[in-house]
Amino acid sequence: MWQVLSGCVSVSANLSRRGISYEVGCTRCGAEVETINHAIFRCPPARQVWALAHVPVGPLHFPTDSVYANVDHFLGSTNLGSQVQIFPWLMWYIWKARNARVFENQMDRPDEIVRLAQGEANSWLQAQVDDEVEEVPSHPIVPSIRSCGRPASLPGVYPGYRCFVDGSWKKTDVYAGAGWVCTSSQGLSPILGATNYQRSLSPLHAEIEAFIWAMRCMIGHDFRYVAFFSDCSDLVEMVSSPHDWPAFATYLEGIKLDREEFSSFSLSYISRNANVKADSLARQARLSPLHVLFVNNFPPNWLT
Numbered sequence: 001m002w003q004v005l006s007g008c009v010s011v012s013a014n015l016s017r018r019g020i021s022y023e024v025g026c027t028r029c030g031a032e033v034e035t036i037n038h039a040i041f042r043c044p045p046a047r048q049v050w051a052l053a054h055v056p057v058g059p060l061h062f063p064t065d066s067v068y069a070n071v072d073h074f075l076g077s078t079n080l081g082s083q084v085q086i087f088p089w090l091m092w093y094i095w096k097a098r099n100a101r102v103f104e105n106q107m108d109r110p111d112e113i114v115r116l117a118q119g120e121a122n123s124w125l126q127a128q129v130d131d132e133v134e135e136v137p138s139h140p141i142v143p144s145i146r147s148c149g150r151p152a153s154l155p156g157v158y159p160g161y162r163c164f165v166d167g168s169w170k171k172t173d174v175y176a177g178a179g180w181v182c183t184s185s186q187g188l189s190p191i192l193g194a195t196n197y198q199r200s201l202s203p204l205h206a207e208i209e210a211f212i213w214a215m216r217c218m219i220g221h222d223f224r225y226v227a228f229f230s231d232c233s234d235l236v237e238m239v240s241s242p243h244d245w246p247a248f249a250t251y252l253e254g255i256k257l258d259r260e261e262f263s264s265f266s267l268s269y270i271s272r273n274a275n276v277k278a279d280s281l282a283r284q285a286r287l288s289p290l291h292v293l294f295v296n297n298f299p300p301n302w303l304t
């Protein structure tokens, strides 16, 4: 939220002002200038989300032309929006949907955005309760004993694609990072992906978000035969036995739907040593001071 209020979101108008080549208009509705306020509050798809989430709207109080007034709509205890506890998640998912549209030409349905925000808000609230009960983090950064499972063996020739994915998370950082490397045995050069997003609750959240992003990128490339690899054994277990991980239900339902896009899908555990490229991409993205989103055959210049 501080990013919205301090103007640190990479909307078209900001990128253009900083001299980064980009159009100033809104990709989604064609508005002449895409400000932060426009992207999060005023753009028609954003307004649909606010309406579906039952946020009280009206021409005079919300959403207005002032980003401060719009955020205050939820913060002021006597304001109409003060009952909407999930508003930070709505803002976040509206922003993610905007990026999916701009960078991947992918349209997210407003009701789906509300559902995601609601699910994420619920797991966050649940995590606050769990933290009070249990002081020790349930998903420590140090690999647990379960991480010692036998790594998948990787033959040199394989059908379709392999996607090595990793998430990077540090409690003190603003962003979490995601990275993936996609290879095929047909001799094509590997495709790399890296991005960062607002740091989520735990390293495991970062891993699962990285995996979801990698899946969506593979779908976007129309790669239908993909074997995914992760060095996070909890992620592998979670995807194979989703019912054992109710706190991650929202993510896992999304993964289940995305899986249907693949003609062949697998997710296997590999050692950290076998995943250094994806790890490096995720870590560099995490450390970037700005939002980054990168998919290409060459490493991004901020990585070299």
Ligand SMILES: [Zn+2]
Pocket (backbone or CB within 6 Å): 026, 027, 028, 029, 030, 031, 038, 042, 043, 044
């Ligand atoms: Zn717009």
